[in-house]
Amino acid sequence: MPVNYTPSTPDQLHAVGGVRLGVAEAEVRKKNRKDLTLIELAPGSVAAGVFTQNRFCAAPVTLCRSHLATGKDIRALVINTGIANAGTGEPGMQAAQATCDAVAKLLGIEARQVLPFSTGVILELLPTDRVIAGLPKAQANLKAAGWHDAAQGIMTTDTVHKAASRQLEIAGKTVTITGISKGAGMIRPNMATMLGFLATDAGIPAALLEKLVKEAADQSFNCITVDGDTSTNDSFIMIATGAAGVSVDEKHAQWNELKSTLIGVARELAQAIVRDGEGATKFISIQVGGGKNTEECRMVGYAIGHSPLVKTAFFASDPNLGRIQAAIGYAGISDLDVSKTRIWLSSNGEEALVSEHGGRAAGYEEATGSRIMKAAEITIRIDLGRGNAETTIWSCDFSYDYVKINADYRS
């Protein structure tokens, strides 16, 4: 069960002009599973993406990078679950290429206009024949109202589908932004996330979209962790179809409004992954401020967010908060003066100063810490006391079920 997350119903997800989505059962790894998703984009759409920094990146990630380098006029996305097509060497590249070729043939476009994505088990080869055989079925299901199906079609160990949708008025036109994401484990995105797709029917120049996708990733998917394992297949794609009949660039009066809405949707999708983190029972926001720069705030946030000791203490609502100090201390700031750091804990509108001057805060009582930690949404706030930079990392707790899910994942 995800933490404070109610998955959207089909009618809550607005169609995005220029985008149609279709799902099929292709038996990639198991029978009777919607495991193949096709997304078709109207001519004139532009796309941009960011991808995992894992050196063992999947074959489809390599192909996506190459296709986006060739041109931004992407016309289709194809996504399979079950097998990640990562750690598959040259045969994996051939499988990803063959999938793109088949989609191109089916839709009458060029293979370089297809972006392929895979997610699932690493080190196993993609059964290209079954994927290709499933494509016409996915094509037959293509529809503008297909976002809900697609959100379900890209799930693996996710317990719920993840989608978000918003609309705003720009120059008298209704602009829609809808996105989906997946992921629950192997989550510590490095420049991107497991899988995230976000589309708007506003027109956005390709170069600007490329800047925006990086900025949005940095403020959403690049701020989350479940287990600290950076996936081989992380991909986050932003699409602008222009079908709403309005184009927006940095000079447009409503650019900031559109931009913050797009980033807001990306953040909602990213947080949904943490809320559905494998075995998660609590959603933890780690706000790190007072840093010399954002990078050191991120280091501290991730040290806390990854610490198995901190995560198990939160699972137990045990205010064993010295574990947070320990994580701050080993985060990698070699000249940190711990006597200037402060730590607060809060939930449900109650905030307690836990630590200051390198030790326990005078007024802090364990009963308070314990009460705050019992909530499902908890914030850890840290002041490093050495500057003005700040950032927030979202994480979850670590329960028996994380071990259960990951010891049993393939069986």
Added chain:
Amino acid sequence: MPVNYTPSTPDQLHAVGGVRLGVAEAEVRKKNRKDLTLIELAPGSVAAGVFTQNRFCAAPVTLCRSHLATGKDIRALVINTGIANAGTGEPGMQAAQATCDAVAKLLGIEARQVLPFSTGVILELLPTDRVIAGLPKAQANLKAAGWHDAAQGIMTTDTVHKAASRQLEIAGKTVTITGISKGAGMIRPNMATMLGFLATDAGIPAALLEKLVKEAADQSFNCITVDGDTSTNDSFIMIATGAAGVSVDEKHAQWNELKSTLIGVARELAQAIVRDGEGATKFISIQVGGGKNTEECRMVGYAIGHSPLVKTAFFASDPNLGRIQAAIGYAGISDLDVSKTRIWLSSNGEEALVSEHGGRAAGYEEATGSRIMKAAEITIRIDLGRGNAETTIWSCDFSYDYVKINADYRS
């Protein structure tokens, strides 16, 4: 239950000339627990140590560093469990100083000749009065045959005590080396370990001992991980009393023999910590070779050794070995050519090539991987294919019991 580790019996631990050890129940945090250990060193002994790099280092660690900077003529060590005296600010420093003062008064030495150590819960203040009240009882128990008691006296979540002892002949004299260690969780030593104490009755010049303790730590405690959490209290101390009547320096014909024996004992103590890792059911050696330098081999070894996904797969004996590739890929070698990497898995004399050319090895079968992973001692061998550097990291698997132990630790 530790993995393939039989704790030593009292008669297996040789006394070290010049060293006496005594243990007492001081009720530091709970009643009826041997939680205070005093180690007395004869005049003429020298000591050297390495300590945690955690910025939130414990008050006793700060005091140890200061005392060892003042002089190497250490005469006593005092160790309490229950409370780590870390994250305790200025009051913590006063508590550690008061403990040293009390030991000095009791033994008729200077406070700067006392090294204090604490281990247990962070963020709680040491009850100095109860520690000081316990000291005369520990003193009354001082004996040369006290190593077994001391090994038990420094345990926290350890399920077994950890000690090792060896003897060798140098210039017709019997030289003894005996050591103890503790630790099971919050284990990812950075320049040192949880707690490790190693003494020899050979004489070793102070400057040389200081070099040796660093080298020994780098080849033992700095090669292990349980959960990736670097403790606030890591300390590793090496003592040379000279009581055997033989002094050895780098020019001595048997220096290399003594040195490798000392490092061997340190390694045995370090591995014992992993074998008794919280919830551990398997002991995993990660041999990384073919690196450009040792540091990148360490990065890869630790990425694998820390990955919750790899650790849970080993717990389940599930050959989901793409998770190892993923960890290699995100370990931080930005120019790694994965097509040159190779991964082997072995246990009980059987070795299988799992991955090569960036993909699954041609002859590899899952049944083989599964069979190898069922053993309690498993080796992962990696060739990075880019140089001649190599290193080995020791780790363990990740089970339900890790969560159980750490969610319940204080209750």
